[in-house]
Amino acid sequence: MRILVTGGAGFIGSHLVDRLMELGNEVRVLDNLSAGSVDNLRKWMDSERFEFIHGDMREPKVVDEAVEDVEAVFHLAANPEVRIGAQSPELLYETNVLITYNLLNALKDSNVEYLVFTSSSTVYGDAEVIPTPEDYGPLEPISIYGGAKLGAEALISGYAHTFEFRALIFRLANIIGERANHGVIYDFINKLRRNPEELEILGDGTQRKSYLHVSDTVEGMLHVFEHFRKEDKTVDFYNLGNEDWITVREIAEIVSEEMGLHPKFLFTGGIDGGRGWKGDVKFMRLSIEKAKKTGWKPRLNSYEAVRRTVRELLATV
Incomplete structure (x- = not known):
């Protein structure tokens, strides 16, 4: 496939890029390098199947150009620091909600078929059911970060149903x-x-x-994505974590x-x-029974x- 990975120079994103390239895909990375590093992608820079765009997703034109001629977008770009919310809620809004909004506006006028989004266990807040399943509710985040992730999830669902692309949302445990x-x-x-x-x-x-190791995370994402492609759901949610x-x-x-x-x-x-x-x-432990039913486990x-x-x-x- 031709795939765009936003935040592909970052921690999880670069490991995902490694695996996508190893599997023979054509991969484009969009990253502003605020948290990532080109060193994480160095071994792919000379490949004809790889393209790197240094750009900021807060600029709509950058996003519009990045989604051209790709079939799937793995959206990992975000500010990963939960603690910053109390000091700078506007930054978490810009780097989680606004950039997702800009991406969705670009997708509605594109030929992209699939959007894969890395959300977070923080959307559940202080869950009263542990392990916490995907259908737990009501969702009540207790951090700005969790609220921003939940806001992005809602926008993705609305856009996918309205503009007829398919979206897979992963709620991740602590990835290390x-x-x-x-x-x-x-x-x-x-x-x-x-x-x-x-x-x-x-x-x-x-x-x-x-806590889930990044190698298990990437394998889980790609395994569940292949399962999702064979189904007919417009939007689906999966927890990825440990038991x-x-x-x-x-x-x-x-x-x-x-x-x-x-x-x-x-x-x-x-x-x-x-x-x-x-x-x-x-206290956070996610139920991963839904993902396990697809054949994946850490x-x-x-x-x-x-x-x-x-x-x-x-x-x-």
Whole structure:
């Protein structure tokens, strides 16, 4: 296929590009490099099947040109930092909702058949049902980030039904792995490099969440996408995550062990019952039964994914 990947120079996006190229697709990447790096795509730059566009999706003309002559769009471009919402809600709006709106306006006048969007577990907020299925409701995000993702989901659904393209929406758990440049593991490694004696941990350490390695994420996305193409639904939703979960304290212990350190843990205590920050969902585990019915399941559980990620980041960061 001829595929556009927005945010394709970023963490998850570049791993997706790697797999799409390995499978023989023609891939175009649109990225403003605010969070990504061309180094993540270096090995494809000389390929005749690859094209890189350095552009900002807040500019409609850039998006209009990027969607020309492609059959599918994998929309991963976004500001990935949940915590920024309290300080800069307008930035999260621009880099999650506005860019999605610009993309959808471009799609309605194009020949694109499929849109694949990476949403987030944060759309569920503090779910009362765990593991949380795709049909859980009402959806009540507790962060600006989660609200922006849910807003983008709603726009995608409306546009797909109105302008007759098909949309697949993934609600992702915490995705980790090589090339990650934010998140708890990345933060812990950098903190311990600065001070091996102490490790500050946001919250009370009992926050418990599901983590999925980026390799399992990409395989899940592509597997479910092929399943989706064979069906006739206009819009569908799938959770991608793990069947287990792990606490922040346990992550800190794994990072310390892999670095050969024995730091003193300093818990900030957090807010609202031990959350790391305003809008932090304290307990998150998604039901992945729907994705499993298509034949996909993660190869690494949360603990294995965390340990592998620590080793990958220590080798490269």
